[in-house]
Amino acid sequence: MTQDRINGDRAPSTLAFLLSQVGIHASRRFAELIAAVDLNPPLFRILNLVDAAEGESQQAIGAAIDVPASRMVALVDELEHRGLVERRPDPTDRRVRALYLTRKGRQTLARGRKIAREHEQALTRGLAPADRKRLLKLLQKMVDEQAIGKGVHPGLSDSKPLRN
Amino acid sequence: MTQDRINGDRAPSTLAFLLSQVGIHASRRFAELIAAVDLNPPLFRILNLVDAAEGESQQAIGAAIDVPASRMVALVDELEHRGLVERRPDPTDRRVRALYLTRKGRQTLARGRKIAREHEQALTRGLAPADRKRLLKLLQKMVDEQAIGKGVHPGLSDSKPLRN
DNA sequence: AAAGATCGTTAACGACTGGAATGGTTCAAG
DNA sequence: CTTGAACCATTCCAGTCGTTAACGATCTTT
Numbered sequence: 225m226t227q228d229r230i231n232g233d234r235a236p237s238t239l240a241f242l243l244s245q246v247g248i249h250a251s252r253r254f255a256e257l258i259a260a261v262d263l264n265p266p267l268f269r270i271l272n273l274v275d276a277a278e279g280e281s282q283q284a285i286g287a288a289i290d291v292p293a294s295r296m297v298a299l300v301d302e303l304e305h306r307g308l309v310e311r312r313p314d315p316t317d318r319r320v321r322a323l324y325l326t327r328k329g330r331q332t333l334a335r336g337r338k339i340a341r342e343h344e345q346a347l348t349r350g351l352a353p354a355d356r357k358r359l360l361k362l363l364q365k366m367v368d369e370q371a372i373g374k375g376v377h378p379g380l381s382d383s384k385p386l387r388n
Numbered sequence: 389m390t391q392d393r394i395n396g397d398r399a400p401s402t403l404a405f406l407l408s409q410v411g412i413h414a415s416r417r418f419a420e421l422i423a424a425v426d427l428n429p430p431l432f433r434i435l436n437l438v439d440a441a442e443g444e445s446q447q448a449i450g451a452a453i454d455v456p457a458s459r460m461v462a463l464v465d466e467l468e469h470r471g472l473v474e475r476r477p478d479p480t481d482r483r484v485r486a487l488y489l490t491r492k493g494r495q496t497l498a499r500g501r502k503i504a505r506e507h508e509q510a511l512t513r514g515l516a517p518a519d520r521k522r523l524l525k526l527l528q529k530m531v532d533e534q535a536i537g538k539g540v541h542p543g544l545s546d547s548k549p550l551r552n
Numbered sequence: 553a554a555a556g557a558t559c560g561t562t563a564a565c566g567a568c569t570g571g572a573a574t575g576g577t578t579c580a581a582g
Numbered sequence: 583c584t585t586g587a588a589c590c591a592t593t594c595c596a597g598t599c600g601t602t603a604a605c606g607a608t609c610t611t612t
Contacts (some may be wrong), residue, residue, distance in 0.1 A: 247411010369514035
């Protein structure tokens with residue numbers, strides 16, 4: 225095979241670039257793994273949010289992860305069709321569709337979380353515990369200073385092949 | 389404004405999640421900045437590659453960053469239309485379109501690199517030099533162990549608003 | 553010389569998103 | 583009360599992108 229004679233790595237590899245590479249890799253990989261329970265990152269994220277705050281409105285949850293209302297509809301539809309989440313009328317506001325997890329939803333969420341943990345391990349495999357801790361702190365610091373949103377990022381929902 | 393009563397951050401914030409957040413943020417932000425010279429990440433990436441290996445074929449360069457041949461066409465078209473890159477016939481293989489930077493291409497590349505440096509600084513602002521170094525090493529280690537490709541990731545080409 | 557790869561290109565299809573417009577509903581002001 | 587602004591959920595639509603498949607031209611291997 226024609227070796228990649230082209231030097232794709234000769235660059236000093238800036239932090240910004242590395243961060244992008246690793247971050248996107250992490251996302252993609254997670255998307256692949258979470259597909260095992262028929263979820264994609266946004267869906268999984270929503271399940272988590274609903275669990276953390278049951279009874280909230282779609283938009284409230286959408287706002288928490290920067291997902292526009294119009295998109296939330298389809299996402300929640302999906303979740304509801306699969307019987308993972310329920311839309312119930314809000315007793316105090318008839319406009320609102322309060323979200324609740326179903327028993328099945330909790331099960332799926334639990335399985336998803338397990339996958340997330342495994343992903344975490346796989347990703348940090350090769351890093352000593354001390355390193356992990358350090359990395360965590362450094363990243364946390366960056367997030368704090370960069371005012372990085374906590375949204376679900378569009379375009380990373382599906383698990384692209386990711387040859388590897 | 390209705391405070392986001394929903395706890396979007398109560399999660400232990402795993403390394404995987406943080407990495408995704410930060411990485412995607414870095415990509416998005418860079419896309420915004422590089423737009424100042426009318427480039428998007430893939431285009432900038434290609435410019436860099438061509439500079440590093442002038443005279444290479446489109447596909448060779450595409451392979452180096454995991455961009456399929458069919459996509460390279462449009463990308464290089466764009467670059468060529470703007471007069472940043474030239475397609476020249478390859479003296480030894482008439483199928484090949486060897487790529488070369490134009491004077492203007494070099495100028496734009498230089499400007500893009502400056503932007504990249506500024507982005508790097510902005511991103512790591514708040515991190516002590518020692519921290520930066522450590523972070524760099526840790527990430528590098530992860531990349532090595534994860535066999536992460538050096539591709540340009542689809543879906544992150546344009547600069548979405550990224551409220552902030 | 554023939555068959556099988558390879559390069560660049562084009563066309564077609566499908567996937568995904570966000571914005572605008574629409575009922576129904578609530579809330580605040582007068 | 584009554585009226586208008588703000589708000590929730592939903593539908594529709596349009597623009598963006600990227601991937602696959604097929605194609606001619608050209609090289610290479612046998």
